Amino acid sequence: MKMSKKPLPISTICAWKTRIDPTPDYQRPPAWSRKQKQLLIDSILREYDIPKMYWRAVDRDDGVKYEVIDGQQRLRTIWEYQAGEFALAKDTDPVNGISCAGTKYADLDLDVSTIFDAYPVDVVIVDDAVQTDEEDEVRDMFLRLQNGTTLKAQEKRNAMPGQMRDFIKELATHQFFENCKFSNSRFAYDHIAAQMAHLEIAGGPASVRDSDLNKMYAGKKTFDPSGKTGRKVRRVLDYLLRAFPEKTPELERYNAIVLYCLSSKLIESYAYAGTEAQLANWFISFETKRRKNETLDEEERDPQLIEYRRLTSQSTDSEESIRARLEFIEKRFFLAYPNIEPLDEIRMFTPEQRLAIYRKDDGHCQLRTKCRGDRLTWHDWHADHITPHSKGGKTVVSNGQVACGPCNLAKSNRVQSSLGDGA
Ligand SMILES: [Zn+2]
Secondary structure: OOEEEEEEEEEHHHHHHHHEEEEOOOOOOOOHHHHHHHHHHHHHHHOOOOEEEEEEEEEOOOOEEEEEEEEEHHHHHHHHHHHOOOOOOOOOOOOEOOOOOOOOOOOHHHHHHHHHOOEEEEEEEOOOOOHHHHHHHHHHHHHHHOOOOOOOOHHHHOOOHHHHHHHHHHHHOOHHHOOOOOHHHHHHHHHHHHHHHHHHHHHOOOOOOOOHHHHHHHHHHOOOOOOOOHHHHHHHHHHHHHHOOOOOOOOOOOHHHHHHHHHHHHHHHHHHOOOHHHHHHHHHHHHHHHHHHHHHHHHOOOHHHHHHHHHHOOOOOOOHHHHHHHHHHHHHHHHHOOOOEEEOOOOOOOHHHHHHHHHHHEEOOOOOOOOOOEEEEOOOOOOEOOOHHHHHOOHHHEEEEEHHHHHHHHHHHHHHHHOOOOO
């Protein structure tokens, strides 16, 4: 990698606009405020030093082009000011005694616009042959340059070379993200895709804060995107896209994450084929109800929906919050569609189904042969097949009920003797 430093007048930087690519894939998107832009131009007109830029020379078919490694915000600001896209602040002090408050480039006094045109920007040109190793080297340099600035966590991760980074980048182009409410500003899709991959690797709710994701990027440099976990993440996103084939404004960030967890579970442990429409219908009616609940008078509101709202508004990346939200939605989903069957051959109700059954019967024994429908604690009840599975009853919530030990034992003795097994 060769580097050369040269001062380029702003007039040249503007004339070269078509030869400069301000957003190669390790760069961050535009994010400066109007005020920051005005300050930069103000500094230039007063001939203060501004930080140097780093460009990388790339040989393309149509000649040498420059990719901006560092300095994109400054570069865009200079171009935008020169193109008349914004004016100086209204309280700008005169430059060399000449007033220029609230002035656009085209209206500057000639003496002042000459200062702008001639201002020398220090540009370091990085010259390298395009090789994979060199790509990494440039990204490393970008990381070093950005260290200590306000670069957001996901932007830093996008500059961390490795197969996990590449896998997430590709995942972030999945159409499902386009159908969510949030936009891809500041790499939101990459961020959420990374959280989903992390949850898949963890096998369920887990902390998905930036520090956890950084560890995943650093620790899985050799992640195999076509391995079991990589394929599973893609299957879940495909499933979600079939469920939500068009823009769905209810899909906020915090919802997308728990719907991912629920869908991952459905695919893992249930006969999930054809459940996409059920998931979408349930989710949209749930969100509609939840939103309506917010508009009610305080005493009419459903406190559980308020609690869900609370869970979605604080520490949403913590394991606790994700677990609580998932339990909240999966209980309701399985109650709404009690015929969704687990793949489990041994015909045991899953923990999610057990919870839905327990809540459905409010913990009371439904058999009432040896008791009077006693209420049982969570640790002391049996999930009974209403129609026994030996008689073709399915292991679905609608065929499940709460039973106490004595009633359950009496029933299974009866079933067994009726089947002629002897008891
Ligand atoms: Zn009982």
